[in-house]
Amino acid sequence: MSVWRAIAAAALFAAAPALLAGEIPPDARRSGYSFMGPDTRAMQDDDTSNPGMLFVLEGEALWAKKTGSAEKACADCHGDARSSMKGVAARYPAFDKALGRPITLDQRINLCRANHQQAAPLPYEGRDLLALSAFVAHQSRGVAITAGDDPQAKPFVEQGRELFMQREGQLNLACTNCHDDNFDKRLAGAPITQGQPTGYPLYRLEWQTLGSLERRLRSCMSGVRAQAYDYGSPELVALELYLMSRARGLSMETPAVRP
């Protein structure tokens, strides 16, 4: 009897590390880039074959274009994006004091449009918003991610972490079940990555277009047969913030290419 008990105890101990795998230590964090094949990597590395750069070019044109009833361009306040926007995307989602909550880069662009350009907000996943945020985030390429360092953002990082750990949908899976516990394995033919949001907005070959992190999160949620949160909802922003804080220290890659 005691032998069986010992075996059971030993089995529990052996299983424990797998069950408690949890968060990825900082030195084991890897961009989705490292999970890709050589062809897709080459596509991302060459700016003349990376289709995301087409959107960056469009964003550059929008940056300089006067819009709204204030007849102002982004460049009229922010000047040359290469210096003024460098490192900005690596800090987003960032805590907004006036609103008392974190906001994403897309939301910041639309707040700027409302407050300073007196222009209508750009729709989520629309070409113009993706192009502008790709152009802004591209200026941070190579900059280490620091989002979530702001002490005021901490409760929201924690909220995002809880959502990341929470099982949901008909398949009853949490983000962590794949992206913390089972990365480097395969889901059907596709490698499971760590889900590090280093290159958004990114060009996904499956989408044949650029897409935001929120679009990616929503498609994972449909994947586990859960009801996806709406674009811009506090839950998605919190998740985005947690993911960025989880990728702390990794370099921005925008616009990345992913399969």
Add this chain to the structure above:
Amino acid sequence: MPALINVPPKARRGEVIEIRTLTSHIMETGFRHTADGKLVPRDIITSFSCRYNGAEIFRADLFPAIAANPYLSFFTVARESGKFEFEWIGDNGYSSTASASIIVE
């Protein structure tokens, strides 16, 4: 629509050079339906051409099975300094052009 062109800025006379082009286009196949069952009309690039100092050196016809934002790469021999002109023509009167120059030594 923006295009990304990669032509080497300099080449030796007689050298074989690679030209890479990437352009922005949705390449809607014309076979898909919307959620309410309506056919999404075809909207693709149908033809691409490249001219080197006025003479056509490459031409391609494109079809509905080609991915969005078509990427085309091809080779030519660098004969003289000058200009490459690229043209994409498509459905609904779509037309887009780009150019790049090369110095041949």
